[in-house]
Amino acid sequence: MGTTSKALSLLNHFSRATPQIGLSELARLSGLNKATVHRLLAELTSHGFVEQVGAGREYRLGPAFLRLAALREKQVPMREVALQQLTELSTKTGETAHMSLLNGDVLSNLAYAYSNRHGTMVMMEDAEVLELHSTGSGLAVLAFSPTRFVNETLSRPLIARTSKTLTDPAEIRALLPAIRKRGMATSTGGFEEDVISYAVPIFDARSACIGAMAVAAPVSRMTDELRQDICDKLMIHARQTTRILGGFPPDGFPPYEPQNSLLREA
Amino acid sequence: MGTTSKALSLLNHFSRATPQIGLSELARLSGLNKATVHRLLAELTSHGFVEQVGAGREYRLGPAFLRLAALREKQVPMREVALQQLTELSTKTGETAHMSLLNGDVLSNLAYAYSNRHGTMVMMEDAEVLELHSTGSGLAVLAFSPTRFVNETLSRPLIARTSKTLTDPAEIRALLPAIRKRGMATSTGGFEEDVISYAVPIFDARSACIGAMAVAAPVSRMTDELRQDICDKLMIHARQTTRILGGFPPDGFPPYEPQNSLLREA
DNA sequence: AACCAATGGTTCAAATAATGAACCGATACA
DNA sequence: TGTATCGGTTCATTATTTGAACCATTGGTT
Numbered sequence: 001m002g003t004t005s006k007a008l009s010l011l012n013h014f015s016r017a018t019p020q021i022g023l024s025e026l027a028r029l030s031g032l033n034k035a036t037v038h039r040l041l042a043e044l045t046s047h048g049f050v051e052q053v054g055a056g057r058e059y060r061l062g063p064a065f066l067r068l069a070a071l072r073e074k075q076v077p078m079r080e081v082a083l084q085q086l087t088e089l090s091t092k093t094g095e096t097a098h099m100s101l102l103n104g105d106v107l108s109n110l111a112y113a114y115s116n117r118h119g120t121m122v123m124m125e126d127a128e129v130l131e132l133h134s135t136g137s138g139l140a141v142l143a144f145s146p147t148r149f150v151n152e153t154l155s156r157p158l159i160a161r162t163s164k165t166l167t168d169p170a171e172i173r174a175l176l177p178a179i180r181k182r183g184m185a186t187s188t189g190g191f192e193e194d195v196i197s198y199a200v201p202i203f204d205a206r207s208a209c210i211g212a213m214a215v216a217a218p219v220s221r222m223t224d225e226l227r228q229d230i231c232d233k234l235m236i237h238a239r240q241t242t243r244i245l246g247g248f249p250p251d252g253f254p255p256y257e258p259q260n261s262l263l264r265e266a
Numbered sequence: 267m268g269t270t271s272k273a274l275s276l277l278n279h280f281s282r283a284t285p286q287i288g289l290s291e292l293a294r295l296s297g298l299n300k301a302t303v304h305r306l307l308a309e310l311t312s313h314g315f316v317e318q319v320g321a322g323r324e325y326r327l328g329p330a331f332l333r334l335a336a337l338r339e340k341q342v343p344m345r346e347v348a349l350q351q352l353t354e355l356s357t358k359t360g361e362t363a364h365m366s367l368l369n370g371d372v373l374s375n376l377a378y379a380y381s382n383r384h385g386t387m388v389m390m391e392d393a394e395v396l397e398l399h400s401t402g403s404g405l406a407v408l409a410f411s412p413t414r415f416v417n418e419t420l421s422r423p424l425i426a427r428t429s430k431t432l433t434d435p436a437e438i439r440a441l442l443p444a445i446r447k448r449g450m451a452t453s454t455g456g457f458e459e460d461v462i463s464y465a466v467p468i469f470d471a472r473s474a475c476i477g478a479m480a481v482a483a484p485v486s487r488m489t490d491e492l493r494q495d496i497c498d499k500l501m502i503h504a505r506q507t508t509r510i511l512g513g514f515p516p517d518g519f520p521p522y523e524p525q526n527s528l529l530r531e532a
Numbered sequence: 533a534a535c536c537a538a539t540g541g542t543t544c545a546a547a548t549a550a551t552g553a554a555c556c557g558a559t560a561c562a
Numbered sequence: 563t564g565t566a567t568c569g570g571t572t573c574a575t576t577a578t579t580t581g582a583a584c585c586a587t588t589g590g591t592t
Binding site for chain 1: 268269270271273274275277280281282285286305306309310312313314315319320326327328329330331332333334335336337338339340341342344345367369374375376392393471472476
Binding site for chain 3: 563564566569570571572573581583586589590
């Protein structure tokens, strides 16, 4: 691993849970020497990627990201596109819609939209992190990721977020073929109790899976009708999002077939 | 300069004007060896800080910044705070208000707000870059920056954006004491013809100047009354912003003294 | 007050990783 | 066909990174 990678890896230790970290602590977390971490942090600091906060001289992410994120968004308006699609999706379904991007071995929230149809909603957070094994979005991404990546992900400890979280690698692996065939994953109470989510993968120009779009609803509100509506609308908007972002679904990804026509006949 | 700094410097070559750059071109721009640039880009790519776009295999900023910017903003809601202040400021003054942060030797836009009082407005852009010599914000920052920094900045070639841009280092230097005394800078037509702007520096917890808040109006609309109103409101909101962000004006920075009372007497 | 265990930060010889001239294959143009 | 780009790779030379041991400081404990 190159020096630059080590420096960049340091940034991954900052999270919502640990937004600022001391020198020794970061050395411990990263497994690097304290002197090394100090030098790398100095370089990151001089570029505004981290900054030192007064009291305990701890470090936190710097303001440079705001500029670079704005620049990135200016050229590749992912967030804007996503937000637009999610707003429509949540309005149509009456439930919370969100999209997240694969970042290393976790998903990070890109955008979300609420509906005001009901008094209760599944809530989302900015910069929230979703694990691959415990969420619908994660399963959708796993199903369309290279085998090696799946193996690595499932060989790490799988934390049980709730009593319903799947933590058996074999069990998760068994779900993937069906997800691939359907082009959609679902998870009930895996990340939060009483939340059911449906998720469809999003692809880039090389047909690599880069994240997922999902709709999350309280389990108590779910009916066959709502389920059908969510899946229908989600499939449309997820495919549309992939397309607008310049991506292509991989060979064999199921095309959208409206199923509500069948419902209406029934 | 360390290897990490070289890698991070590569990111600075991406801008609104050149959002994607080829390997050879980037080697030329950075003055580094092509092999070195390639390796550094490979490391940046593996962390999502840059990505390669299909055709010419050019590189552009990656999606990792969205996540890290969200995380940064979650902990230090600069943009949110700024936007709030700017919205009030532009509503009160009827003109465009914006805030930018010092990034290396230029200012980059953090946020802006328009008013709907008039049919014409000074327009801003996301991820826009402001030079220190040609804008009110830049002068405000220069006036409250270390001498060494000022010297370095003014020793570089100063591009004339308009016929009114100040390009003589001595002339610019001569303005700074008055700006320091007043706690506010102004520029007429320096960046864009027919735009006058007033700017107040923003400080961090160590009293270092980190950027500026400004109001920009068409020259044709400027009257003594509007000028007074803008300066008054701007001073209030800029000081408030510094305070909310946890910063402190340096010793000798002029406190806010309402001057509209004087106007009303007259 | 003396002591201990942390902290952030620094030093410098030894170990390792970065470097760059030359190279390859591909593409584009004349 | 020849030339001039491009992105990417190689590998001996070189220079940077590394890390154990070291300060100075802080906060808590005896």
